[in-house]
Amino acid sequence: MSHGPLPLRALAAQVLLAVEQGQSLSQCLPPAQARVADQERGELQALCYGSCRWFHRLDAELQGRLKRPLRKQDRIVHQLMLVALFQLRFSQQATYAVLNETVEACRALGKPHLTGLVNGVLRKAEREGEPAPIRPEIELSHPDWMVAKLQHNWPDDWQDILTANNVQAPMTLRVNRRQIARDDYLDRLRATGIDAAATPHAPHGIQLAHPVPVDRLPGFVDGTASVQDxxxxxxxxxxxxxxxxxxxxxxxxxxxxxxxxxxxxxxxxxxxxxxxxxxxxxxxxxxxxxxxxxxxxxxxxxxxxxxxxxxxxxxxxxxxxxxxxxxxxxxxxxxxxxxxxxxxxxxxxxxxxxxxxxxxxxxxxxxxxxxxxxxxxxxxxxxxxxxxxxxxxxxxxxxxxxxxxxxxxxxxxxxxxxxxxxxxxxxxxxxxx
Known part of the structure; x- marks a missing residue:
């Protein structure tokens, strides 16, 4: 295995493997982020979250493209190809970069004997495009049991629930009414160039048009607002x-x-x-x-x-x-x-x-x-x-x-x-x- 720092995609594959083995992202992602430069942590998080969000859909495609499953000791390469497929299907990343850097990541993970397979599978996936999903639960990327349960519990809403689950959640704040009124805090946000609106149901809630780092929120350190759905x-x-x-x-x-x-x-x-x-x-x-x-x-x-x-x-x-x-x-x-x-x-x-x-x-x-x-x-x-x-x-x-x-x-x-x-x-x- 390479002794240098692991490429982002290799780290993302390790995180995905840890999740598949039962660890939560909140457990296994921070140690992986600690191994990359500050400016790359957001990208690593996006790779890991996106690959989990679309896991069932990507996995169905990948299994269809592999003649036989990889051996257990090579499972990390399966995850690496899932990360690459996520980028091919759902990101703006240049195709040549995804293909070349995934092959390099395969080598860095100590699996040089599988670089030909990785290259061949991903080039074919890029050339042919995503196959038509066989079933809606594959397209909406949820486990079968969850889809069946939602169909039973919410016969009129299950597809809306699955669709909502795949949309990145908005960033919502709770204004500390002891310090400031919601309307006044909205004014402070706008003055800082942050687009936001009052929530319809929670009396002290504000939803941001786009997420921002908490250190950009006026008064956050002093307790003026908190992040809460x-x-x-x-x-x-x-x-x-x-x-x-x-x-x-x-x-x-x-x-x-x-x-x-x-x-x-x-x-x-x-x-x-x-x-x-x-x-x-x-x-x-x-x-x-x-x-x-x-x-x-x-x-x-x-x-x-x-x-x-x-x-x-x-x-x-x-x-x-x-x-x-x-x-x-x-x-x-x-x-x-x-x-x-x-x-x-x-x-x-x-x-x-x-x-x-x-x-x-x-x-x-x-x-x-x-x-x-x-x-x-x-x-x-x-x-x-x-x-x-x-x-x-x-x-x-x-x-x-x-x-x-x-x-x-x-x-x-x-x-x-x-x-x-x-x-x-x-x-x-x-x-x-």
């Missing part, structure tokens, strides 16, 4: 916060919603932010520090209340449960490779367990907001249905809002190409005892 921002209005309340954010990392809670209501008695992962708790602390906010941050399993709860009940609980993340695939295209159909039932069990465990910690008359970034009913309104049967003192509140679809037991937002992510919310009230 519009759908995720909607939790604060559903919580109906008021001064003096004790609030729990039960699965809090990386802390965006904790900070939104603190920003949206001054004078809260206490905000407790829980998460199981000590590493992810550090992100909550970073966000709180930047925004100049205070919360009690605890590392604990929210469902194990004996471990962390002091017996004092909460007036408000936000329960943003672990889920399939099927509503945020456009932000995390590796979900298409990482998530399995048999993940959903265990996730639903965790979701119901968290609801049942936290319910006793809610004060009479208090409200619990259940949230997921999923579009699968099994994790959403069906969990609320099951819970309401188990808890006679729980009452569903139908919020008077203009967003999402009424599912009977909560509201579902589907991902919008030019708007918010896919999200689900349900509001539960505890009867006075």
């Amino acid at each position: 519009e759908a995720a921002q909607l939790c604060t209005s559903l919580l109906d916060l008021a001064a003096g309340q004790r609030v729990l954010d039960a699965c809090a990392a990386p802390g965006g919603k904790t900070c939104a809670i603190l920003e949206s209501c001054e004078g809260l008695a206490e905000v407790v932010a829980l998460d199981q992962s000590p590493e992810r708790l550090a992100r909550i602390d970073e966000n709180l520090d930047r925004l100049g906010l205070d919360a009690r941050v605890l590392a604990a399993d929210a469902a194990d209340t004996a471990q962390w709860w002091d017996g004092q009940r909460f007036d408000r609980i936000l329960l943003d449960v672990p889920c399939s993340a099927s509503g945020v695939i456009r932000r995390h295209p590796d979900i298409k490779l990482l998530r399995r159909e048999d993940d959903i039932t265990p996730l639903a069990a965790i979701q119901l367990r968290l609801l049942e465990a936290l319910w006793p910690t809610l004060a009479p008359g208090g409200r619990l907001v259940y949230a997921t970034c999923s579009v699968f009913p099994q994790e959403n309104h069906r969990i609320i249905q099951r819970f309401l049967k188990l808890q006679p003192e729980a009452r569903l509140l139908q919020p008077d809002v203009a967003w999402g679809r009424d599912m009977g037991q909560g509201r579902q937002l589907l991902p919008q190409p030019d708007g918010h992510d896919g999200f689900f919310y349900a509001v539960l009230i505890k009867h006075d005892e």
Whole structure:
């Protein structure tokens, strides 16, 4: 293997192989980016995200072009050709550069005996163009199980959901209302040459016409704004916060919603932010520090209340449960490779367990907001249905809002190409005892 620095395409192939073996992009991409010059990190990210986004479509084409699959020890070359196909099909990169540099990357990966195959397959792919997809799930580049599930759950919307999942998500901000009004911050953005507009549903949200590095955002370092999708921002209005309340954010990392809670209501008695992962708790602390906010941050399993709860009940609980993340695939295209159909039932069990465990910690008359970034009913309104049967003192509140679809037991937002992510919310009230 070459001892010099690996070419970008070779690094992208290594990242893609790591994802195929079960690592998330957030785990395996940063170490790869650390190996390239600062100005190349964005390009490496675009290669990796794009190759994951279109993986199923590209893989179907590549398999059709190979007479036989590569040996397991040469799988990295399969990924390298996928990266090259991504560039041929979806980028403006010059064809000769893709072909020549991919062959060089193959050599750098210690696979010189496969350079002829790589060159032949890619030249033929370039000459013949992309074959017509056999099935819509191939064209829309999602795993078969996910397409089937969406077709079943959303017979009128499944193609729109798949299409939205393949569009790069917009950059959306939450303005810190303690520091500045949304309209005033919009003026500051425009004065900086950043084109932006108010979000239609979140009262403190702003969507940028084009993503920018956060250091270009006026006042970002001082906590004037944070990056947060519009759908995720909607939790604060559903919580109906008021001064003096004790609030729990039960699965809090990386802390965006904790900070939104603190920003949206001054004078809260206490905000407790829980998460199981000590590493992810550090992100909550970073966000709180930047925004100049205070919360009690605890590392604990929210469902194990004996471990962390002091017996004092909460007036408000936000329960943003672990889920399939099927509503945020456009932000995390590796979900298409990482998530399995048999993940959903265990996730639903965790979701119901968290609801049942936290319910006793809610004060009479208090409200619990259940949230997921999923579009699968099994994790959403069906969990609320099951819970309401188990808890006679729980009452569903139908919020008077203009967003999402009424599912009977909560509201579902589907991902919008030019708007918010896919999200689900349900509001539960505890009867006075």
